[in-house]
Amino acid sequence: MAEAKNVLTVSIVTPDGPVYTNENCSLAVVQTQSGDLGIMANHIPVIAALQIAPAEFKNQDGQSDTIAVNGGFVEFSNNELTIVADSAERKDQIDVDRANSAKERAQREIEEANSKHDADTMKRAEVELRRALNRINVANQR
Known part of the structure; x- marks a missing residue:
């Protein structure tokens, strides 16, 4: 026990x-x-x-x-x-290339949302970016 x-x-x-x-x-x-x-x-x-x-x-x-x-x-x-x-x-299961693609996609969405002053899309993209960065950081730890 x-x-x-x-x-x-x-x-x-x-x-x-x-x-x-x-x-x-x-x-x-x-x-x-x-x-x-x-x-x-x-x-x-x-x-x-x-x-x-x-x-x-x-x-x-x-x-x-x-x-x-x-x-x-x-x-x-x-x-x-x-x-x-x-x-x-x-x-060991994180696909770093996929995480980097998600990061880049989220960054583009943030830029677009910022230019359109779209707060809802901005919040969703920021969460997507944090998730991608979390995956990248964990994958790159020694």
Whole structure:
């Protein structure tokens, strides 16, 4: 059981299904709407909305995983951390060329929306840009 080993069980799910599972996590770090949140075993229960940002998971053996999480929320209780995300990708599954294309497309949309003073399109394009940058940043981490 997770409590006996003093570790977290982590799972990330999206509408498309499970993305990541880790039963040997010693530290999870996520970016919430209120700021960074670090969670270790026996942390108090928490539910928080997530930013578009990387989520990092460190194992007891020193290995770490970084996942590009694009919004959603995190819930933690009884040493089980669950992230329900709009979308999420493991570092090794990110198509960098596709992410760069999405970035360029979003930048063009922002320029067009700005010239037309279209606030709704601007907001959507800014979210698309943040998602693309998140994916690129996670893919380029060593």
